[in-house]
Amino acid sequence: MASESIRLRASGAVARRQLVSRVSRYFFLAATVLGVSILVFLGYDTIVSGASRLSLDFLTNYPSRFAEKAGLRPAVYGTFWLMLITVFSSIPVAIGTAIWIEEFAPRNRVLTIVKINLANLAGVPSIIYGILGLTIFVRFYGMDRSLLAGGFTLALMIIPMTVITSQEAIRQVPPSLRDGALALGATRWQAVRHNVLPNAMPGIITGTILAISRAVGETAALIMIGGFTFIRFDPGPNLADFADPAGFWAGLQESFTIIPIQIYAWTIDSRREFQANASAGIIVLMTGVMALNLLAALIRERFRRN
Amino acid sequence: MRELMAEFRKSVTLPRPERPRRALTPDATAAESVQPRDPIRQPPGETVFRLQDVGLWYGTKHAISDISLDIPVNRVTALIGPSGCGKSSLLRCLNRMNDLIPTARVEGRVEYHGADIYDHSVDPVEVRRRIGMVFQKPNPFPKSIQDNVVFGAKVNGIEGDSGEIAEHALRQAALWDEVKNDLKMSGLDLSGGQQQRLCIARALAVQPDVILMDEPCSALDPIATLKIEDLIRELVKEYTIIIVTHNMQQAARVSDYTAFLLAQEHGLNGTLIEYGPTNEIFTQPREQRTEDYITGRFG
Numbered sequence: 273m274a275s276e277s278i279r280l281r282a283s284g285a286v287a288r289r290q291l292v293s294r295v296s297r298y299f300f301l302a303a304t305v306l307g308v309s310i311l312v313f314l315g316y317d318t319i320v321s322g323a324s325r326l327s328l329d330f331l332t333n334y335p336s337r338f339a340e341k342a343g344l345r346p347a348v349y350g351t352f353w354l355m356l357i358t359v360f361s362s363i364p365v366a367i368g369t370a371i372w373i374e375e376f377a378p379r380n381r382v383l384t385i386v387k388i389n390l391a392n393l394a395g396v397p398s399i400i401y402g403i404l405g406l407t408i409f410v411r412f413y414g415m416d417r418s419l420l421a422g423g424f425t426l427a428l429m430i431i432p433m434t435v436i437t438s439q440e441a442i443r444q445v446p447p448s449l450r451d452g453a454l455a456l457g458a459t460r461w462q463a464v465r466h467n468v469l470p471n472a473m474p475g476i477i478t479g480t481i482l483a484i485s486r487a488v489g490e491t492a493a494l495i496m497i498g499g500f501t502f503i504r505f506d507p508g509p510n511l512a513d514f515a516d517p518a519g520f521w522a523g524l525q526e527s528f529t530i531i532p533i534q535i536y537a538w539t540i541d542s543r544r545e546f547q548a549n550a551s552a553g554i555i556v557l558m559t560g561v562m563a564l565n566l567l568a569a570l571i572r573e574r575f576r577r578n
Numbered sequence: 579m580r581e582l583m584a585e586f587r588k589s590v591t592l593p594r595p596e597r598p599r600r601a602l603t604p605d606a607t608a609a610e611s612v613q614p615r616d617p618i619r620q621p622p623g624e625t626v627f628r629l630q631d632v633g634l635w636y637g638t639k640h641a642i643s644d645i646s647l648d649i650p651v652n653r654v655t656a657l658i659g660p661s662g663c664g665k666s667s668l669l670r671c672l673n674r675m676n677d678l679i680p681t682a683r684v685e686g687r688v689e690y691h692g693a694d695i696y697d698h699s700v701d702p703v704e705v706r707r708r709i710g711m712v713f714q715k716p717n718p719f720p721k722s723i724q725d726n727v728v729f730g731a732k733v734n735g736i737e738g739d740s741g742e743i744a745e746h747a748l749r750q751a752a753l754w755d756e757v758k759n760d761l762k763m764s765g766l767d768l769s770g771g772q773q774q775r776l777c778i779a780r781a782l783a784v785q786p787d788v789i790l791m792d793e794p795c796s797a798l799d800p801i802a803t804l805k806i807e808d809l810i811r812e813l814v815k816e817y818t819i820i821i822v823t824h825n826m827q828q829a830a831r832v833s834d835y836t837a838f839l840l841a842q843e844h845g846l847n848g849t850l851i852e853y854g855p856t857n858e859i860f861t862q863p864r865e866q867r868t869e870d871y872i873t874g875r876f877g
Binding site: 446449451455456458462466467471 | 673675678680681703704706707708710711713715717718719720729730733734777780781784
């Protein structure tokens with residue numbers, strides 16, 4: 273019997289589909305190259321214009337009328353304390369909310385509304401949070417334009433985001449662990465405390481760090497609150513204040529500035545030489561944000577291996 | 579098409595036979611007074627659970643209807659039936675695990691040593707620490723073997739040395755010799771069969787009275803299965819065991835009593851078709867459907 277040879281070369285419809293597939297590949301490659309190259313160019317441009325200003329003095333000097341003497345010192349202190357306040361005031365609320373929603377809340381319409389609102393709140397422009405913070409903390413609670421008011425405002429801003437990522441992390445814990453604990457006579461809280469939270473922790477920590485790295489770069493909300501741009505002291509408690517609660521408290525109520533606001537101020541300065549300061553400030557801020565993201569990745573990897 | 583099917587079903591559905599009212603007290607005289615051909619034969623002697631007309635709803639979905647069943651003490655009772663017949667749901671009614679499903683609603687009475695476990699005053703945590711459970715898929719906690727075993731005892735405030743609690747429970751679960759040198763190892767690093775025995779040990783450490791097993795061997799190979807079955811026969815000397823199984827041979831091998839459930843019966847979901855001593859169910863079933871199922875004609 274003569275065997276008919278089978279044609280296995282692409283032809284007809286198969287050839288057309290393959291062509292589309294090959295072309296699409298280049299389209300996606302182009303999209304990636306475009307995005308990445310813009311980023312690389314921005315980074316390169318920033319480094320070129322700011323590198324000359326980078327030095328230890330740049331981090332430890334106060335702002336100045338002279339570009340080459342101006343530094344980030346108050347902004348670095350301000351950013352540090354602001355983040356500390358933000359973290360400590362937002363995390364308990366955010367994780368608590370996530371636990372309530374995922375583990376305790378009755379599954380009803382109210383919960384659905386709460387969830388939808390959280391998702392919406394995470395997308396609200398930050399300046400709105402600034403107005404809210406101005407109204408509530410600065411005016412109503414009379415905190416004035418202080419670190420506390422700023423920290424709480426940023427906390428409000430990142431809470432929805434942190435709640436959502438924490439919820440996600442809690443949902444990733446296999447239900448079999450929860451059921452296993454409950455079937456052994458654990459209470460709901462014991463199951464959460466011993467089985468759900470330890471396993472959700474990497475996700476929660478990662479989500480929190482990413483939220484913080486967003487807050488670090490926040491400008492609009494804090495301009496609204498009144499983060500001063502030209503202050504010649506170190507905002508926040510000094511080393512000596514750690515032994516003195518009253519002094520510590522007073523330190524938290526000092527006015528402040530932060531790195532992004534300082535960058536903004538230098539950018540809009542009409543004098544050309546301040547542009548280099550702005551670029552150098554961006555490098556400092558970017559390094560900080562990247563360090564935070566790296567930390568988040570490391571934590572995630574570490575827990576994944578365990 | 580759908581109407582046609584409904585018509586067809588109606589035409590083949592037999593009228594529901596009148597079933598004599600069963601005596602709920604399973605003492606000897608009552609047992610004799612029941613008609614000899616009644617497919618539901620409640621066991622004589624002491625019972626742990628007494629189910630009366632138990633029904634279960636998931637929202638508007640009816641999962642179990644009108645199940646009345648007595649579970650004898652220190653015996654293995656097997657729940658068998660095709661997928662979706664409600665046997666796992668029934669098992670989860672017994673330690674109130676269905677409470678965790680927001681839409682679940684239980685009807686009827688589930689008495690545990692005479693107390694209705696669905697009474698308002700009953701705390702599900704009290705129920706669950708007396709009635710342990712082993713799940714279909716081994717679910718050790720991502721902790722060390724020792725911490726796995728001791729977890730239940732710790733959350734229940736059982737006093738004692740962790741090492742002793744762990745050793746005792748692991749010996750009971752016939753796992754001690756295999757893991758005694760690796761108690762710090764993660765429970766997840768054990769084989770599937772060992773994990774399941776770890777879960778049994780974990781349940782035993784809480785000092786329960788009853789152990790519910792939901793297809794405990796379905797994820798295991800035949801050798802691991804055999805070990806669990808031997809263990810069940812050993813444990814039943816001290817505990818009451820209720821096991822859901824897909825495996826007919828397993829029910830025949832390990833159980834003393836067998837309940838056969840079907841998903842659809844007379845328009846009701848999850849009903850008890852036949853119940854009685856395992857050897858009778860498997861050698862001389864009183865219901866044709868039981869015979870069809872255990873001989874593999876359907877399901």
